[in-house]
Amino acid sequence: MEGSVSITVVSASDIIIARDLGRKIGKELNFSQTDLTIIATVISELARNIILFAKQGNILLSSTKQGNKVGIMISAEDKGPGIPDVFLAMQDGYSTGKGLGLGLPGVKRLMDEFEILTETGKGTKVTVIKWSI
Ligand SMILES: Nc1ncnc2c1ncn2[C@@H]1O[C@H](COP(=O)(O)OP(=O)(O)O)[C@@H](O)[C@H]1O
Numbered sequence: 001m002e003g004s005v006s007i008t009v010v011s012a013s014d015i016i017i018a019r020d021l022g023r024k025i026g027k028e029l030n031f032s033q034t035d036l037t038i039i040a041t042v043i044s045e046l047a048r049n050i051i052l053f054a055k056q057g058n059i060l061l062s063s064t065k066q067g068n069k070v071g072i073m074i075s076a077e078d079k080g081p082g083i084p085d086v087f088l089a090m091q092d093g094y095s096t097g098k099g100l101g102l103g104l105p106g107v108k109r110l111m112d113e114f115e116i117l118t119e120t121g122k123g124t125k126v127t128v129i130k131w132s133i
Pocket residue numbers: 049050053054078080081082083089090094095096097098099100101102103104105124
């Protein structure tokens with residue numbers, strides 16, 4: 001895969017499109033079936049957060065390299081309300097909605113790299129990477 005692909009996320013069907021594209025890219029990068037499921041789960045969770053808390057945003061999928069490692073980079077970006085307390089949002093069981101509050105901490109556990117940039121009133125960007133062996 002060359003470059004990256006951006007999916008606008010506004011509805012449930014967009015989550016499926018992003019998830020399936022992530023699987024396709026992951027497959028091209030020789031990820032295992034287990035990892036492909038993890039990748040799909042992470043994309044679904046981040047896309048769901050966009051819809052729930054920011055109404056709309058983008059999922060960016062790209063292949064990435066570091067030394068001899070190859071991986072998939074998933075970036076979820078929105079111009080929503082932002083997260084006032086990231087530390088709190090990263091605690092298991094913390095949710096301002098009706099969720100289980102396992103989304104963000106779960107995503108962090110499932111991926112190799114995790115970064116969250118957020119500003120109240122400006123938006124949120126969550127970038128994660130999974131390396132393939
Ligand atoms: N994109 C986002 N924009 C604004 N707030 C968010 C976003 N994603 C997550 N949050 C906040 O972080 C909290 C924790 O997220 P998460 O762990 O996914 O749990 P849940 O989705 O079950 O509430 C959410 O309840 C919400 O307050």
